[in-house]
Amino acid sequence: MQNDTLLLVGNPNVGKSALFGKLTGKYVTVSNYPGTTVDISHGKYKNGDIEYDVIDSPGIYSLLPQSEDEIVTRDLILEHPDVKVVLVLDARNLHRGLVIAHQLNEMKVPFCIALNMMDEAVAQKYHIDIEALAAELGVPVVATVATIGSGIKELHSAITNSAVGECQGECPxxxxxxxxxxxxxxxxxxxxxxxxxxxxxxxxxxxxxxxxxxxxxxxxxxxxxxxxxxxxxxxxxxxxxxxxxxxxxxxxxxxIDYSAGNKTGDFAVTLGRLSMHPVYGGFIALAVLWLVYQFVGVFGAGMLVDFMESTLFEGFLNPLATKAADLIPLPAVRDFLVGDYGIVTMALTYSLAIILPVVGTFFIAFGILEDSGYMPRLAVMANKVFRKMGLHGKAVLPMILGLGCDTMATLTARIMDTKKERILVTLLLALGVPCSAQLAVIFGMLGSISALGLIIWIGVVSLVMFITGSIASKILPGENSDFILELPPIRKPGIMNIIAKTGSRVEWYLKEAVPLFILGTVILFALDRSGVLVVIRDFAAPVVQVFLGLPEQATDAFLVGFLRRDYGAAGLLDLQQQGLLDGTQVVVSLIIITLFVPCIANFFVMIKERGLLISVVMSIFIVIMAVTVGGLMNFVLTSLSVVL
Amino acid sequence: MDRSRRDAIEDLLRRIWVEKESGNSFSCGESPASGNFSDDELIEELKNKNLVSRDGDVEKLTPKGEEKASNIVRRLRLAERLYSDLLQGEDEDSSAKFACRFEHILNDEVTDSVCTLLGHPPTCPHGKRIPRGSCCQRSEKELHSLVKPLTDFAPGAKARIVFISPSFHNRLDRLNSFGVLPGAEISLHQKKPTFVIRLGATEIALEKEVAGEIFAIGIN
The missing domain is CATH 1.10.287 (Helix Hairpins)
Structure with a gap:
């Protein structure tokens, strides 16, 4: 059997990843947000006697490279002399995509064209003469709708018949x-x-x-x-x-008489416009946030967690595990499994009963927002706010995702255009964006004191982010990029798409994050057993008690907070329920735990994405910042004798 | 001096200037002579007028000659712009012919008016630099510009992009890659909170700062 390389190339957001999935049967995250494919996916696909190595490439505008993504894609062509290219085009946007066809012609690379999103083009009454286009270009052209798999059969033979195109553009x-x-x-x-x-x-x-x-x-x-x-x-x-x-x-x-359709009066178009309106757009954003809060905060973090934690784990699984563990004669092993810092009682209970429902519901909500095409419009609305942090509207995607899981959000910082912006996003995520699991506990604690507490918490955390962002963007070397963003059409979110996307994110969570929680718990267990925990506590206690005005036990919560951000928050909740924290102390400690170093999983991803040095420097900065702001707030609130 | 001789002299000055722009030196006889006059003869005259001096075996523009020549180039390239932007001439050959004839009849004042009308374009349609005139520094607006930045259009307006004058190269490249190029027809959707333009089936959001560097002419 022959082995060839097949490369999918095209503008951002034209459906390369969806097509890749249909050809190889492999799911890669499909998103209605330009520039989401940051890793190159490989897969296999058999066409007659030939087995192809299929490569999905990041979206590009030109093969004369000006960005990293464009260099990557061009080099994929250079590295595979036997390559065939499927040029994926948005049927409604041929002006832009065909530029790449010209460039492939100039390089004399054989290719065929998939005119994707044909359904939408037909619905919008585009006039596209496919045969004439094929004749003009001298390569096979087929119409496809990658999301439902139509046209894939025709694509098979188009791939076989890929040719070097005829038409050629001249340069001056x-x-x-x-x-x-x-x-x-x-x-x-x-x-x-x-x-x-x-x-x-x-x-x-x-x-x-x-x-x-x-x-x-x-x-x-x-x-x-x-x-x-x-x-x-x-x-x-x-x-x-x-x-x-x-x-x-x-x-x-x-x-070939290509012409755009008439699409006025389309409900989706109107909705898309309203969502960017200076006034209505704001209301829509608020409504969307409220709905997300209802779904994630009330349903996920409230009802689901309640069921999973109280009924399933504490009512059933943990007693079972404890009974089973009782059979083990060694007390150390028993503690390791079901003790205070036990793998089952702490790591699994927290990661599966508390975080999973919250993160899971968040992923569903985020998936709907992403697939509907709303996120880029939110970026338009939020651009000015992010500009004040030294970023721009594109940062809305990682920042909102950070409210679900900072670790995953740090991975998506790659959609920012420059290295400096990626560093800034990573820093701000680690510093000020509380993840959903943490948020659930924070809201719970703030709910029991006056509303002023909530306002102070939000105010101080946002202020710290704005100040840090704007100063860091001035100090850090490197470039800022412009906010120029393509807005994909608003569309009805596809159920299958959301299920697949949520599924792959939850899978990521279970595979990548849960093991890290277990590792965190093991470290904590070891620290506790070896007495190091006591040493650290004694060392930090003066700072915590005198400077921050908090009870000694809060040290544990902060320390644990590194291993899991929400463990930390939950530790504080415990203290509050025991009546050890007054209103001021609740606010001060929550500000600190929000600003404090990210969890261990986030820290590992930071190292992977930004390098060890930058991550360590960031973490040191964050610890100093959190403690300083906390101390300052303690001083201010106590001297003004604010009662919360 | 008869007209054709003056035109020939202007052509020669322009050729020397353009050679210098492309990093070459000008020496007589390399390029075709201008009309009925030999280069040697014309060079003599330029030397007499103190517009050109000899440096080794190359002819160089004196400061006075430099000023005169850059004005000629400016007129020619503005004429090309006028032809392609306002009269929408497609074909580049006829644009060059038109410009050649037109440049000789523009005087300085009219040149500045044309420049203002066109929104002080930085380059000719072929992408070469148009030497700046005094009107560009003042960036005159009293004479109503037909070509103006996107920020001066009202939401809902349709416009054809005439040129883009970016502060950074990669900004231009980013815009180009979206198809935001001279000649593209767009409609301006909204200006707040962020500019949104529509180009074919694509909607693109861009900041005010970027929009202010895209110059366009209104169409119906």
Whole structure:
């Protein structure tokens, strides 16, 4: 059997991942938010006698790379000389997608085209002559609807018949001449002459895009040629090139009589507009937050947790486990399993009975928001708020996800455009965004004191985030990016999509996060047994008692808070129920636990995503910040004798 | 001096300037002579007028010549813009021909008016730089510009993008990749809280700062 490579390429949010799933039978997170595919997925797909390694690539706008994603995708083509490409296009957006077809032609890479989202294009009365398009381009073109799998059969034969396209866009002559000079200077690159020319143009557009292996020892020759060109095209070479290509595409589309439909009066369109209206948009955002709170806070954290914790675990499973453990003669092992810091009684009870229902319901709600296309509109509404934190509207996705689980949110910080923004998002998530499990306990505690407590808590935490964000964005080196975001259409969320998405997130939670809770509990157990816990407590006690004005036992809660943020909050809840905390102490301790270092799972993901050094520096900063703000609030509230 | 001779001299000055722009030096005889006059003859005259001086075996513009030449280039490139933006000439050859004829009849004052009318464009349709004139520094608006930044349009307006004048290169590239390019027709959806434009089937949100750098002309 033959083994070939098949690469899915296309603009962001055109359904590459959905198509990938249909071809390989493998589920990858499909999202109605541009730029969600950050990891490259691999899968297998059999077509006749050929077995393909299918690769799903991040969404791009051009193969003349200007972003990391675009370099990654272009390099996937370079790395696989036998590659066939499926160019996935949004049937309603051919102007943009066909630019890539031109570039594939220039590189002489065989491809076929999947005109995806055909259902929506038909509903919106687009006129698309598929045969004429195929004839113009000289490659197979098929209509698909990836989400329901229609057109996949036709796609199989289109893949088999993939061809090098005919139509070709020309560059301005002087760019072409300079490219030829660079090609000459590069010598033998090991790539075809078409690809080498393409890389040369890429080099003029963005010098960093030239693969390291091709760089000649002496860069000055090619650098001079490129520099000359760049000086002449004062705006930019890439802009001139895009304009040329766009012109060719427009002419081609005119020839095949491609036209957009009329879609006024569409309810989804109206809803989409209202959700970005300066006034109504705000109300819609509030309504959405309220609904999410009802579902996650009241139903998930209230009813479901109640059932899981009191009925299932404490009423049934834990006594059972304790009885079973009684059979074990060694008390240390018994404690390890069912003691105060036991794996069953603490780790599993917390992670499955308390957090899972909260995180699970949150994932469902988040999935609905994501699939409906509402998130980017929320980004439009929230842009100015995030600007004050040194970020922009795009940060709304990780920040809202952080209210569910900071660990997972840290992973999605990748959708930010620059490294600096990713660091900032990671920092703010760790510092000020309480996760859902923690929120449930926090709301419970604040609910029993006056409303002023809640206002102070929200006010202080937000203020700390704004100040930290705006100062950090000034101090940190690197660039800020513009807020330019494509808004996908508002659509009815697909039930299957949400089930699949929630399923894969819950699976992630069970596989990645639960083991870390167990590890956290084991560490805590060890600290407790070895007496280290007492040493740390004694060491920290003066700070906690004098500076923060809290009872000595609160130290435990803060320490435990690192192993699980919500353990910490729950520890404080215990103290409050025992009557050891007054109103002021509740507010001060909640501010500290919210600002305090993230949980151990989040810390590991921070290291993985941002590196050890940055993560350690961030954590030290966060501890100092949390304690300082807590002490300050203690001082202010006590001196003003605020009664909460 | 007869007209064709003046045009020939202007053409030569422009050629020297353009050669310098592309990093080459100008020497006589390399490029085709302008009309009925030989380059050598014209160069002599430029030297007499103190517009060009000889440096080794290359001709260089004197400061006075530089000013005159950049004005000529400015006129030519503005004329090209006028043709492609307002008269919507598609074909680049005819745009160049039109511009060649037109540039010679523009005087400085009219040039500034055309520049203002076009919204002080930074580049010609081919992407080359248009030397700035005094009107650009003042960024005149008294004469009503037909081409204006998106921030000056009202929500609901339809417009054709004429040029983009970004503060950062990668901003331009990002916009280009969305298809926000000169010639694209858009409708402006809303200005608050963030600008939203529609282009074909795509809705794109962008900040005010970015919108202010996209210059467009209203269409019905």
């Amino acid at each position: 002559v002087d760019i072409e001449t300079s490219a030829a000079k660079i090609v000459e200077l590069l010598g033998d690159t090991g790539f075809s002459k078409h690809i080498t020319r393409f890389l040369a143009i890429g080099y003029m557009v963005e010098p960093g895009s030239l693969p390291e292996s091709l760089k000649p020892k002496d860069l000055s020759g090619i650098a001079t040629v490129a520099e000359d060109m760049r000086r002449q095209y004062s705006v930019s070479i890439s802009s001139t090139m895009s304009k040329c290509r766009q012109k060719h595409v427009s002419k081609l589309l005119n020839r």
